[in-house]
Amino acid sequence: MTRAVAVTLALSLLGEGDIVVAADGAISREAYRARDRRRSFYILGSMGQVASIALGLAMTRPERIVALDGDGNLLMGFGGLAMVGGVKPANLYHLVLDNGCYATTGGQPALSRVVDLAAAAVGAGYLWGRRCLSDEHVRAAMESWLAAKGPALLDLVVDAEEPDPAPRVPMTPEEMAERVRAALTGN
Amino acid sequence: MSASRRLDALLEAGVGFVAGVPCSYLKKLFAGCAELPAGCFLPAVREDHAVAACAGAWLGGRRAMAAMQNSGLGYCLEVLTSLHLMYRIPLPMVVSDRGAPTDYEEHRILGQSTRRLLDLFGIPWREARPGAHEAESRWLIEASEHERTPAVLLVGKEADV
Numbered sequence: 001m002t003r004a005v006a007v008t009l010a011l012s013l014l015g016e017g018d019i020v021v022a023a024d025g026a027i028s029r030e031a032y033r034a035r036d037r038r039r040s041f042y043i044l045g046s047m048g049q050v051a052s053i054a055l056g057l058a059m060t061r062p063e064r065i066v067a068l069d070g071d072g073n074l075l076m077g078f079g080g081l082a083m084v085g086g087v088k089p090a091n092l093y094h095l096v097l098d099n100g101c102y103a104t105t106g107g108q109p110a111l112s113r114v115v116d117l118a119a120a121a122v123g124a125g126y127l128w129g130r131r132c133l134s135d136e137h138v139r140a141a142m143e144s145w146l147a148a149k150g151p152a153l154l155d156l157v158v159d160a161e162e163p164d165p166a167p168r169v170p171m172t173p174e175e176m177a178e179r180v181r182a183a184l185t186g187n
Numbered sequence: 188m189s190a191s192r193r194l195d196a197l198l199e200a201g202v203g204f205v206a207g208v209p210c211s212y213l214k215k216l217f218a219g220c221a222e223l224p225a226g227c228f229l230p231a232v233r234e235d236h237a238v239a240a241c242a243g244a245w246l247g248g249r250r251a252m253a254a255m256q257n258s259g260l261g262y263c264l265e266v267l268t269s270l271h272l273m274y275r276i277p278l279p280m281v282v283s284d285r286g287a288p289t290d291y292e293e294h295r296i297l298g299q300s301t302r303r304l305l306d307l308f309g310i311p312w313r314e315a316r317p318g319a320h321e322a323e324s325r326w327l328i329e330a331s332e333h334e335r336t337p338a339v340l341l342v343g344k345e346a347d348v
Binding site: 021041043044045046047048049052053054055056057058059060061077079080082083086087173174176177180181184185 | 204206226229230231232233235236237239240241242243244245246247248249251265266268269270273274275276
């Protein structure tokens with residue numbers, strides 16, 4: 001399964017009230033193309049901070065927070081797993097789109113090929129962590145993940161190649177932040 | 188009343204969420220943070236994660252503040268520039284003022300560059316004085332929110348009230 005298809009499927013399973021935090025780079029662009037939402041925050045830069053930004057939201061909001069992360073991104077901010085596992089926000093759902101490499105910069109291999117991210121999450125204190133390797137089980141794996149008690153992490157192995165790259169999100173960073181905050185606070 | 192008059196003043200000024208990594212110069216402030224209600228204090232594992240969590244809390248509608256040693260500013264630079272400054276997210280920061288010539292070696296290089304570093308990125312800062320914590324807290328919130336930027340209060344050991 002391509003990462004873009006997996007992102008599209010994940011977004012189709014979410015409700016209107018859910019808040020999405022999408023990782024910098026291709027994941028944000030694919031999330032925007034698949035289903036833009038007022039409650040989606042697109043990260044540009046700040047690699048490694050998806051879990052931390054999602055945690056700040058999870059601690060201050062009652063809604064479900066869905067973090068769409070990358071494997072290289074998560075590895076860069078590995079301490080974020082410890083913070084989520086330590087705080088244990090029941091409303092934080094972490095999806096890793098794991099292509100085993102740094103696709104944006106030329107496909108250089110990432111340590112996720114040997115490091116078990118789901119086991120690391122559980123070791124850090126997440127209440128649920130699974131790895132999904134097979135395309136035919138993706139939908140069931142996502143449904144189990146979203147039905148689990150949070151914090152929950154699903155490490156979804158996806159293709160390294162992306163045949164149809166998504167364009168950049170046509171909003172300014174300020175608009176991206178304003179829109180989410182306004183949707184959540186009503187002003 | 189918490190263990191820290193400075194924290195009390197910051198809460199009075201509207202702070203509703205704190206994330207940070209402790210410094211021995213900020214013992215009272217962190218003692219006060221530990222007493223905050225659940226969901227209001229995040230003990231972060233590194234300073235960049237603290238400021239990123241503050242951005243999330245701000246998106247969620249809270250006034251979120253970071254607290255750290257000035258050595259942590261190095262870890263924070265990527266997030267301060269590509270998240271807070273670029274998205275225009277306010278961030279009041281209480282940062283310890285280490286690095287005097289009498290301080291330990293490991294604090295000196297970044298400590299003695301702290302003000303120039305903040306100036307380089309256009310981040311407003313002010314030095315805290317003992318007894319001025321109420322006015323300083325109001326300044327910190329106003330400076331961060333008016334320009335929607337990180338703003339820094341540099342706190343020496345004697346100003347951790």
